[in-house]
Amino acid sequence: MLLHPKELSQNGRSFTEEDIGETRLFPQFRMDLRKFSEKEYNRFVTVNTVRDWSQLSWKQVGRPYEVRAQSNERRSWEQEQNREMDPHTAWTFFNKAFHEWFVKDVPSELDHSKKQFIKSLGSLKPAEIKHALGDVVRIQLWNYVHRIQDGIWDPRGKRALFEGLSLHKPKILFLGAAEGYEAMQLAAIYPRAHIVMVDYDEYCKTTRFAEFPGYYPFLGENPATGQPKVVYKDELNVDYIVDDIRNLDFGKDFDVVLSVGLLEHFPDAYKPEVCDWHRKFLKSGGYAILTTPRNQIRSRLYYKIMADVMNHTYRELMTVEQMGLYLYENGFDIKRHGYIKVHNGIVCQPR
Numbered sequence: 001m002l003l004h005p006k007e008l009s010q011n012g013r014s015f016t017e018e019d020i021g022e023t024r025l026f027p028q029f030r031m032d033l034r035k036f037s038e039k040e041y042n043r044f045v046t047v048n049t050v051r052d053w054s055q056l057s058w059k060q061v062g063r064p065y066e067v068r069a070q071s072n073e074r075r076s077w078e079q080e081q082n083r084e085m086d087p088h089t090a091w092t093f094f095n096k097a098f099h100e101w102f103v104k105d106v107p108s109e110l111d112h113s114k115k116q117f118i119k120s121l122g123s124l125k126p127a128e129i130k131h132a133l134g135d136v137v138r139i140q141l142w143n144y145v146h147r148i149q150d151g152i153w154d155p156r157g158k159r160a161l162f163e164g165l166s167l168h169k170p171k172i173l174f175l176g177a178a179e180g181y182e183a184m185q186l187a188a189i190y191p192r193a194h195i196v197m198v199d200y201d202e203y204c205k206t207t208r209f210a211e212f213p214g215y216y217p218f219l220g221e222n223p224a225t226g227q228p229k230v231v232y233k234d235e236l237n238v239d240y241i242v243d244d245i246r247n248l249d250f251g252k253d254f255d256v257v258l259s260v261g262l263l264e265h266f267p268d269a270y271k272p273e274v275c276d277w278h279r280k281f282l283k284s285g286g287y288a289i290l291t292t293p294r295n296q297i298r299s300r301l302y303y304k305i306m307a308d309v310m311n312h313t314y315r316e317l318m319t320v321e322q323m324g325l326y327l328y329e330n331g332f333d334i335k336r337h338g339y340i341k342v343h344n345g346i347v348c349q350p351r
């Protein structure tokens with residue numbers, strides 16, 4: 001279950017406009033209502049390194065890096081079933097494993113894992129010591145990446161990527177929504193948005209999204225005044241559909257089609273289809289917004305150390321140039337591209 005820090009009120013509205021500019025560390029995550037100045041901008045998002053996408057070739061940019069380390073859960077499932085795990089099953093394992101980390105009380109788990117490690121030394125059994133040390137390393141890494149750095153949710157980076165678009169009461173479609181974080185951040189910035197989240201893993205609706213903390217403050221905008229406002233999950237207009245993206249039968253109804261960590265899970269043969277998912281439900285003038293994990297040494301290390309949590313599915317790490325080239329070749333004009341802490345981000349429109 002999600003913790004409810006004692007100092008926060010139970011009604012889930014613990015922060016007000018007076019807290020804007022503040023950041024605080026909770027046992028499970030960081031709350032970050034800091035804005036940043038134009039000067040600081042490059043610390044959070046580095047944008048628009050490519051001037052003319054038509055001049056870029058695969059020879060110049062190279063191919064994405066494929067993460068090969070797989071979770072133990074996947075390996076034993078495949079041995080037992082004597083077949084390759086299908087993507088839908090793989091996602092159900094992933095979502096469960098990932099959610100278990102978001103709800104950890106990190107400081108107390110850090111403490112516990114260190115004690116267990118010291119205890120294991122007394123056993124003089126190398127396997128036990130190795131296992132206990134692995135637990136210490138993983139929780140330390142999670143603490144740093146998710147809690148200290150806030151690299152997974154990265155609200156400042158995401159706001160920098162989303163801001164300044166021509167959107168008024170937008171209809172937002174979030175493909176592969178999981179807990180829905182980015183659509184909520186986007187909707188906080190563009191008031192009176194209607195979000196449609198889609199994920200074929202029911203657990204995402206019933207647990208990942210349902211248990212996303214109601215007291216988490218999103219920095220958004222007050223529609224009445226245009227001034228910054230603290231926005232909570234229950235103030236947002238969200239429909240959550242549990243279905244395969246391939247079954248959706250919307251028309252061109254959406255101002256934004258969003259995905260976060262979807263494209264990189266499909267080998268090249270499927271990428272045109274995935275790009276098409278981002279185009280077919282967009283209104284004319286609408287934006288497709290995508291992010292994918294960056295190919296950087298620390299990310300490669302993260303996916304190796306956290307393999308049991310993260311690696312149930314096919315996964316690539318790519319550069320923003322590679323990501324942009326997939327989208328450009330599949331009929332999108334790139335409007336904004338860059339990278340934030342651990343992801344690349346692109347805002348694009350169908351050509």
Ligand SMILES: C[S@@+](CC[C@H](N)C(=O)[O-])C[C@H]1O[C@@H](n2cnc3c(N)ncnc32)[C@H](O)[C@@H]1O
Nearest residue numbers: 091176177178198199200201243244245260261
């Ligand atoms: C890597 S996750 C997105 C990352 C997310 N921000 C998180 O925290 O887990 C991708 C999501 O897409 C969903 N998904 C993948 N293929 C899908 C499909 N064909 N239809 C619907 N959902 C899909 C998975 O169930 C998973 O929850």
